[in-house]
Amino acid sequence: MNLDVRMPIGLMFTIFGALLSLFGLLGDPKTWEQHPLKVNINLYWGLVLLAFGVVMLVLAMRGRGGERS
Amino acid sequence: MHLQLGAIDYAILIIYFLFVLGIGVVLRRSVSGTKDFFESGRSLPAWICALGFIGANLGAQEVMGMAASGAKYGIMTSHFYWVGAIPAMVFVAIFMMPFYYGSKARSVPEYLKLRFDEKTRGFNALTFAGMTIMSSGISMYALAKLLNAILGWNFHLCIVMSGVIVLAYIFMGGLTSAIYNEVLQFFLIVLGFLPLILMGLKQVGGWDGLVSKLSPVATNAGFASSAWTDSWAHTGSAQSNPMGIEWFGLAMGLGFVLSFGYWCTDFLVIQRAMAAKDMGAARRTPIIAAIPKMMFPALVILPGMIAIALHTAGEGGFKLAPKGNGLDYDMVVPAMLAHYFPTGMLGLGLTALMASFMSGMAGNVTAFNTVWTYDIYQSYIRKSASDAHYLAVGRATTVFGILASMAAAYAAAQFNNIMDILQLVFAFVNAPLFATFLLGMFWKRATGHGAFWGLVLGTVAAAIHHGLSLPKGALTGLKGGWLGTAMHTYPSEMAQNFWTAIYAWTACFVMTIVISLMTRPTKSDADLKGLVYSLTPKARDHDLPWWKRPVTLGLLVMGATLVLNFLFW
Numbered sequence: 001m002n003l004d005v006r007m008p009i010g011l012m013f014t015i016f017g018a019l020l021s022l023f024g025l026l027g028d029p030k031t032w033e034q035h036p037l038k039v040n041i042n043l044y045w046g047l048v049l050l051a052f053g054v055v056m057l058v059l060a061m062r063g064r065g066g067e068r069s
Numbered sequence: 070m071h072l073q074l075g076a077i078d079y080a081i082l083i084i085y086f087l088f089v090l091g092i093g094v095v096l097r098r099s100v101s102g103t104k105d106f107f108e109s110g111r112s113l114p115a116w117i118c119a120l121g122f123i124g125a126n127l128g129a130q131e132v133m134g135m136a137a138s139g140a141k142y143g144i145m146t147s148h149f150y151w152v153g154a155i156p157a158m159v160f161v162a163i164f165m166m167p168f169y170y171g172s173k174a175r176s177v178p179e180y181l182k183l184r185f186d187e188k189t190r191g192f193n194a195l196t197f198a199g200m201t202i203m204s205s206g207i208s209m210y211a212l213a214k215l216l217n218a219i220l221g222w223n224f225h226l227c228i229v230m231s232g233v234i235v236l237a238y239i240f241m242g243g244l245t246s247a248i249y250n251e252v253l254q255f256f257l258i259v260l261g262f263l264p265l266i267l268m269g270l271k272q273v274g275g276w277d278g279l280v281s282k283l284s285p286v287a288t289n290a291g292f293a294s295s296a297w298t299d300s301w302a303h304t305g306s307a308q309s310n311p312m313g314i315e316w317f318g319l320a321m322g323l324g325f326v327l328s329f330g331y332w333c334t335d336f337l338v339i340q341r342a343m344a345a346k347d348m349g350a351a352r353r354t355p356i357i358a359a360i361p362k363m364m365f366p367a368l369v370i371l372p373g374m375i376a377i378a379l380h381t382a383g384e385g386g387f388k389l390a391p392k393g394n395g396l397d398y399d400m401v402v403p404a405m406l407a408h409y410f411p412t413g414m415l416g417l418g419l420t421a422l423m424a425s426f427m428s429g430m431a432g433n434v435t436a437f438n439t440v441w442t443y444d445i446y447q448s449y450i451r452k453s454a455s456d457a458h459y460l461a462v463g464r465a466t467t468v469f470g471i472l473a474s475m476a477a478a479y480a481a482a483q484f485n486n487i488m489d490i491l492q493l494v495f496a497f498v499n500a501p502l503f504a505t506f507l508l509g510m511f512w513k514r515a516t517g518h519g520a521f522w523g524l525v526l527g528t529v530a531a532a533i534h535h536g537l538s539l540p541k542g543a544l545t546g547l548k549g550g551w552l553g554t555a556m557h558t559y560p561s562e563m564a565q566n567f568w569t570a571i572y573a574w575t576a577c578f579v580m581t582i583v584i585s586l587m588t589r590p591t592k593s594d595a596d597l598k599g600l601v602y603s604l605t606p607k608a609r610d611h612d613l614p615w616w617k618r619p620v621t622l623g624l625l626v627m628g629a630t631l632v633l634n635f636l637f638w
Binding site: 002003005008009011012013015016019020023024027031032034035036037039041042045046048049052 | 249
């Protein structure tokens with residue numbers, strides 16, 4: 001197979017995570033002040049997605065290295 | 070309810086579509102023949118097959134339906150997982166996968182051909198092909214209706230768009246593309262819905278808060294106060310729980326007949342395990358899939374329970390919309406998304422929801438094109454052509470499958486009854502199926518005539534039982550009683566379904582044995598090697614480390630499921 005599935009998964013979640021956390025950080029604070037739990041969910045969950053995406057990417061890279069050696 | 074999307078929500082949705090299509094484009098290069106297109110070249114590792122296995126099953130009907138059910142019946146809905154899925158998944162892995170993967174069969178109907186005869190295969194292939202198109206069409210219809218209702222998008226455009234995207238990635242990359250996308254969708258669904266559960270639980274005050282907020286829901290409906298939060302405690306009689314089913318019907322109907330009938334014989338899921346790279350991986354696939362499946366009640370049922378708790382307590386400004394005399398339970402998930410997700414997260418939540426619709430569709434379409442090409446086209450229309458020819462037919466069938474799904478989606482939109490009738494017929498056909506496979510795999514004396522007529526008579530038994538019974542308060546017609554008089558009234562539709570399945574299975578099991586004993590076997594022991602338990606060398610896994618042995622893993626999963634049942638007894 002010429003594609004490690006962890007690669008697109010890692011890339012997509014890294015992009016989603018970066019987008020959401022930046023949006024949470026820089027966006028209109030009203031978004032989260034009006035939230036029922038008053039939590040900046042875009043920022044926090046964005047960071048979770050970012051971490052997941054990066055872990056997937058690292059795993060995919062290491063898998064590729066392993067195949068070569 | 071109308072949701073307003075921002076630029077970032079659209080951005081997330083578009084990025085997701087680009088990735089889905091991108092996977093198809095990249096995988097296109099690795100498809101060189103039918104084996105790649107329909108069977109992923111039998112090359113995938115167990116964890117990918119397992120997440121595809123579970124992703125294909127995690128359609129939107131499951132996400133939205135289980136949440137609706139969680140609101141309506143509470144935690145008893147978890148029986149669809151801890152009783153109605155895990156045991157069957159472990160069983161198919163340990164006992165049945167050696168025959169599916171180990172035989173030369175490329176599909177479930179083809180196994181029936183090798184084990185029994187042509188007519189049994191034909192019956193299964195045709196009903197299965199019809200069923201996959203219906204399910205895919207229903208997914209498509211439900212997606213378009215939902216997007217139209219909450220976003221105001223054009224219904225026809227949604228049908229075409231979802232059809233074209235799924236078509237594109239299957240057409241290019243075949244089964245591998247579908248499975249890779251199912252893995253992507255699996256993570257998207259889990260990570261997209263998890264924050265909803267976390268925030269919902271926080272607002273109701275954790276599990277204890279949820280239990281106390283659900284007690285008025287139960288007492289208002291006339292049940293014991295813990296009826297929404299105990300899964301077994303109130304199943305002594307059908308009248309004392311909201312599902313209207315007693316423990317025996319539940320364990321036999323759902324836990325045995327329906328669940329084994331689905332997980333052990335439905336090619337949609339079996340196809341994912343058969344794409345594995347070796348026998349060990351194929352057998353581990355359903356067991357690894359059982360691990361997330363075991364946790365799914367938290368992801369799909371809890372939102373419904375939280376929603377009804379918040380609605381009833383009148384807290385935090387969350388309300389479910391009314392519908393008829395009750396509430397619009399089908400809108401639980403969109404309502405929760407609207408409540409907890411601001412723009413940004415909303416895009417992620419909606420993308421996850423769309424992903425679940427598309428994975429359900431793609432699963433059906435890949436199963437359809439395989440069964441059509443191998444079991445119908447290659448068996449009845451053109452027997453010996455080149456591999457390239459069958460690959461072209463497979464791709465053309467994918468286009469046809471999508472078009473037929475669209476037609477089914479419009480049929481569902483136009484004639485509500487036709488869809489219900491067809492689903493009923495397929496329920497009748499499916500209920501007895503597990504008896505045929507059980508006897509086929511474990512009793513070498515079962516004959517082709519026995520299997521075929523057993524299936525037919527089991528289907529007839531299901532229809533007769535349905536025609537002579539009615540759920541409480543229902544009118545004669547599609548709900549039952551259409552054979553003149555209803556001889557028995559069940560407390561709920563679910564109870565009637567479970568018992569229909571029990572009758573159908575028993576009829577098929579008994580009649581297959583009787584007719585087999587009356588007819589002469591047409592296959593010799595040599596023909597049946599690799600197809601029947603007693604004539605197949607046992608799979609040996611002593612050389613594997615313990616965490617790769619199917620039996621060890623299966624026992625661990627069963628033990629964990631048992632613990633879950635007791636925890637939420």
